[in-house]
Amino acid sequence: xxxxxxxxxxxxxxxxxxxxxxxxxxxxxxxxxxxxxxxxxxxxxxxxxxxxxxxxxxxxxxxxxxxxxxxxxxxxxxxxxxxxxxxxxxxxxxxxxxxxxxxxxxxxxxxxxxxxxxxxxxxxxxxxxxxxxxxxxxxxxxxxxxxxxxxxxxxxxxxxxxxxxxxxxxxxxxxxxxxxxxxxxxxxxxxxxxxxxxxxxxxxxxxxxxxxxxxxxxxxxxxxxxxxxxxxxxxxxxxxxxxxxxxxxxxxxxxxxxxxxxxxxxxxxxxxxxxxxxxxxxxxxxxxxxxxxxxxxxxxxxxxxxxxxxxxxxxxxxxxxxxxxxxxxxxxxxxxxxxxxxxxxxxxxxxxxxxxxxxxxxxxxxxxxxxxxxxxxxxxxxxxxxxxxxxxxxxxxxxxxxxxxxxxxxxxxxxxxxxxxxxxxxxxxxxxxxxxxxxxxxxxxxxxxxxxxxxxxxxxxxxxxxxxxxxxxxxxxxxxxxxxxxxxxxxxxxxxxxxxxxxxxxxxxxxxxxxxxxxxxxxxxxxxxxxxxxxxxxxxxxxxxxxxxxxxxxxxxxxxxxxxxxxxxxxxxxxxxxxxxxxxxxxxxxxxxxxxxxxxxxxxxxxxxxxxxxxxxxxxxxxxxxxxxxxx
Amino acid sequence: xxxxxxxxxxxxxxxxxxxxxxxxxxxxxxxxxxxxxxxxxxxxxxxxxxxxxxxxxxxxxxxxxxxxxxxxxxxxxxxxxxxxxxxxxxxxxxxxxxxxxxxxxxxxxxxxxxxxxxxx
Numbered sequence: 163x164x165x166x167x168x169x170x171x172x173x174x175x176x177x178x179x180x181x182x183x184x185x186x187x188x189x190x191x192x193x194x195x196x197x198x199x200x201x202x203x204x205x206x207x208x209x210x211x212x213x214x215x216x217x218x219x220x221x222x223x224x225x226x227x228x229x230x231x232x233x234x235x236x237x238x239x240x241x242x243x244x245x246x247x248x249x250x251x252x253x254x255x256x257x258x259x260x261x262x263x264x265x266x267x268x269x270x271x272x273x274x275x276x277x278x279x280x281x282x283x284x285x286x287x288x289x290x291x292x293x294x295x296x297x298x299x300x301x302x303x304x305x306x307x308x309x310x311x312x313x314x315x316x317x318x319x320x321x322x323x324x325x326x327x328x329x330x331x332x333x334x335x336x337x338x339x340x341x342x343x344x345x346x347x348x349x350x351x352x353x354x355x356x357x358x359x360x361x362x363x364x365x366x367x368x369x370x371x372x373x374x375x376x377x378x379x380x381x382x383x384x385x386x387x388x389x390x391x392x393x394x395x396x397x398x399x400x401x402x403x404x405x406x407x408x409x410x411x412x413x414x415x416x417x418x419x420x421x422x423x424x425x426x427x428x429x430x431x432x433x434x435x436x437x438x439x440x441x442x443x444x445x446x447x448x449x450x451x452x453x454x455x456x457x458x459x460x461x462x463x464x465x466x467x468x469x470x471x472x473x474x475x476x477x478x479x480x481x482x483x484x485x486x487x488x489x490x491x492x493x494x495x496x497x498x499x500x501x502x503x504x505x506x507x508x509x510x511x512x513x514x515x516x517x518x519x520x521x522x523x524x525x526x527x528x529x530x531x532x533x534x535x536x537x538x539x540x541x542x543x544x545x546x547x548x549x550x551x552x553x554x555x556x557x558x559x560x561x562x563x564x565x566x567x568x569x570x571x572x573x574x575x576x577x578x579x580x581x582x583x584x585x586x587x588x589x590x591x592x593x594x595x596x597x598x599x600x601x602x603x604x605x606x607x608x609x610x611x612x613x614x615x616x617x618x619x620x621x622x623x624x625x626x627x628x629x630x631x632x633x634x635x636x637x638x639x640x641x642x643x644x645x646x647x648x649x650x651x652x653x654x655x656x657x658x659x660x661x662x663x664x665x666x667x668x669x670x671x672x673x674x675x676x677x678x679x680x681x682x683x684x685x686x687x688x689x690x691x692x693x694x695x696x697x698x699x700x701x702x703x704x705x706x707x708x709x710x711x712x713x714x715x716x717x718x719x720x721x722x723x724x725x726x727x728x729x730x731x732x733x734x735x736x737x738x739x740x741x742x743x744x745x746x747x748x749x750x751x752x753x754x755x756x757x758x759x760x761x762x763x764x765x766x767x768x769x770x771x772x773x774x775x776x777x778x779x780x781x782x783x784x785x786x787x788x789x790x791x792x793x794x
Numbered sequence: 795x796x797x798x799x800x801x802x803x804x805x806x807x808x809x810x811x812x813x814x815x816x817x818x819x820x821x822x823x824x825x826x827x828x829x830x831x832x833x834x835x836x837x838x839x840x841x842x843x844x845x846x847x848x849x850x851x852x853x854x855x856x857x858x859x860x861x862x863x864x865x866x867x868x869x870x871x872x873x874x875x876x877x878x879x880x881x882x883x884x885x886x887x888x889x890x891x892x893x894x895x896x897x898x899x900x901x902x903x904x905x906x907x908x909x910x911x912x913x914x
Contacts, residue, residue, distance in 0.1 A: 680860040684813065757813035760835050761860075 196228030253287035264308035284309035379426030485526035499544025515540035631690035672713035691750030701730035721784035800910035802827030807853035852912035
C-alpha cells in the first residue's frame with residue numbers, strides 16, 4: 163500500500179524511476195523492459211495492475227504488449243479496437259493523461275470487457291510518445307477500487323511515460339539491428355566457401371550454415387548437436403586446440419582459427435577464420451560464432467612453392483631495387499651460416515669474397531638499367547670457410563601489393579664448372595701449342611729426309627710455306643673463342659707473312675665478316691695459295707701490278723653467302739706465265755676448284771689472262787646444319 | 795692378308811670432310827685396286843650416294859663432318875648390311891654405345907691398311 167506521507171511517496175517514486183532507468187539501459191529485450199516498467203509503476207502507485215498498450219500496424223488497434231496482474235491470456239493476446247468511445251483512443255488523441263476515478267460515474271467512454279471481467283473500476287491512461295512526436299501507445303494503470311489519482315501521481319506517470327518513449331525507441335533500433343543481422347545471416351548463408359557455425363557454451367554445434375556443409379561435408383542434420391571439436395584434426399584435439407581457441411575468444415572476444423581441419427570424409431581442409439564470443443540478450447555468454455574460409459587450394463599451392471623454394475639446390479632470395487635483401491632461403495642460411503637478419507639489406511655481401519664485392523655492387527647498379535642481374539662471385543661456405551664460385555641471377559618483379567619492384571634471385575654454385583672451364587682453357591692452349599709444335603716437327607722431319615733423298619729446293623720451299631700457313635691459322639683458331647676470325651684478318655695474316663704492306667697497290671674492301679672456325683683452315687690455305695702466287699708471279703712480285711680483294715655478303719633463301727673477288731691487274735705479261743697455281747702440280751688450283759666446292763659447297767672461278775688474274779669464291783657462310791636430317 | 799689384295803675390286807664409300815685427306819685416301823684406295831664412291835663431305839651427300847649406288851662393299855666414315863655427326867649414314871649403311879669402319883680424330887670413348895662395335899681407325903694412320911678390317 164502507498165504511504166500517505168507525500169515526501170515518502172516522492173522518494174519512492176524517484177527510486178522507481180532510477181530503478182527503471184537502470185533496467186532499461188541494461189536490457190535489449192523490449193518485452194522484458196516493458197514488463198518491468200509495469201511492475202515498478204504498479205508497485206509505486208499501489209495499483210497491482212498495470213499494462214502497456216501498443217498501437218498496431220495500420221493504427222486501428224492496440225495490443226496489450228506487456229503487463230502485470232493480468233490473466234495469462236491477456237498480455238500478448240488481447241487486441242483493442244481504437245474506436246472513438248474508448249478511453250485509450252481519447253488519451254492518445256488528447257496527448258495527456260486521462261483519469262477515470264470510477265467507471266460507474268464515467269460518461270466519456272466505456273470499458274473493454276477484459277477490464278470489467280478483471281474488476282477494474284478506476285484507471286489512468288498515459289500516452290507514450292516516441293522521439294519525433296510519434297504515438298507509440300499507452301501506459302495504463304488499473305485499480306479494482308475507486309481511486310482518486312492525485313496530481314503527484316499524474317506528474318509521476320507523465321515523467322515515467324516520457325522516459326519510456328526513448329527507451330522503447332532504442333529497443334526498436336536494437337531490434338532493427340537484429341533484423342539487419344538476420345539479413346546479413348541470410349547473405350552469408352549463400353556464401354558457400356565460408357563455413358559459418360555457432361555453438362553453445364559447451365561448444366556443441368547449434369547452427370550449421372550451408373557453407374559449413376560445403377566445406378566440411380557434414381549435413382546440418384549430422385552436425386547439429388555434435389561437439390565442434392570433430393572439425394579439428396586428431397593432433398589438434400590432442401593438443402587441446404579447440405578449447406584454447408574458445409578460451410581465448412571467451413577472454414578476448416575473439417580468437418584466430420587458422421589451421422588444418424578435418425572433413426567428414428577424413429580429408430583435410432585448411433581454414434583461415436576466427437572464433438567469436440556470443441552473448442544473449444541479458445549479456446550472458448551463450449557460446450561461439452565460428453567463421454572461416456576454405457583456403458586449402460591456395461595453401462597447398464603455397465606449400466608446394468615453399469617446398470620447391472626450400473629444396474632446390476639454388477640459394478634463393480628476394481631483394482629491393484637497391485640490392486637490399488629482404489629474404490633469404492634456408493639454403494642460403496645453411497650454406498653461409500648467416501641468420502635471416504644478417505643476410506638482410508647489404509648483409510649478404512659479408513659472405514661474398516672481398517675481391518668480388520665491388521663487382522657485385524656494380525652488377526646491382528647496372529641491373530636496374532638492364533632489367534636483370536647476372537654476376538659471378540665467390541661465396542663463403544660456413545662449413546669449411548671455402549670460397550666457392552657462384553653465379554647469381556635475378557629479375558625484377560612488380561609487387562602487386564604495394565607497387566614496389568622486388569627482385570627474385572638465385573645464387574647457384576658454379577665452382578666445379580668454373581674450375582672445369584679454367585682447366586679447359588688451359589687444355590685448349592696446350593693443344594694449340596702441341597699442334598704448332600707438331601707442325602714444326604713435321605717440317606723438321608721433312609727437312610731431314612730431304613737431306614739424304616735429295617729433293618729440290620722448290621719442294622722444300624713450298625712445303626715449308628704451306629706448313630707455315632697452317633701454323634698461322636692454328637694461332638688464329640686458338641683465339642677464335644675470344645676474337646672471332648674475320649675474312650679481313652685472314653687476308654691480312656697472309657699478306658703480312660709475304661711482307662706485303664698495305665697501300666702498295668693493295669686494296670681490301672668489304673664488310674666485317676666472321677668466318678666460322680670449321681672453314682677457317684681451308685679458306686686460309688686457299689688465300690695462302692693466292693697470296694704466294696701473287697708474291698712470286700703476280701701483283702705482289704717485283705714485276706708489280708695491283709691487287710684488289712672485294713667481298714660482300716648476300717642473303718639467299720638457304721642462308722647468307724659470301725662472295726670474294728680476288729683480282730690482280732696490270733701484271734707484266736711475261737711474269738704470270740709461270741703461275742704456281744697452274745704449276746706446282748696445280749695444287750693451289752685444285753684447292754680452289756675442287757677442295758672449296760667439295761668442303762664448303764662453294765662455287766669458284768679461276769681465270770688467268772695475260773695481264774690479270776681473277777678468282778671468285780662464292781661460299782655459304784652459315785653452317786648447313788640440315789644435312790643429317792635427310793636420313794629419315 | 796695383304797691390304798692391297800683385301801681392297802682389290804671392292805667398291806668403298808668414303809665420307810670425309812677434309813679435302814686434302816679425302817683426296818689422299820681416295821688415291822691410296824685407288825692404287826690398292828678399290829673403287830672409291832665419293833668422297834662425300836657431308837651426311838647429306840653420303841646418303842645421296844648410298845641411294846644412288848647399287849653395290850657397296852664397305853664404307854670408311856669420318857665422324858665429325860664440319861659439326862654434323864655421321865651416325866645417320868651409319869644407320870643407312872647398316873640397314874643395307876654394308877660393313878663400316880670409322881676413321882676419325884675423335885677419341886674412341888666419344889662414340890655412342892650403339893656404335894661401339896664398329897671398327898675404329900685413328901687418324902692419321904694408314905687408312906688403306908685400316909680398311910682391310912672391313913673384310914675380315
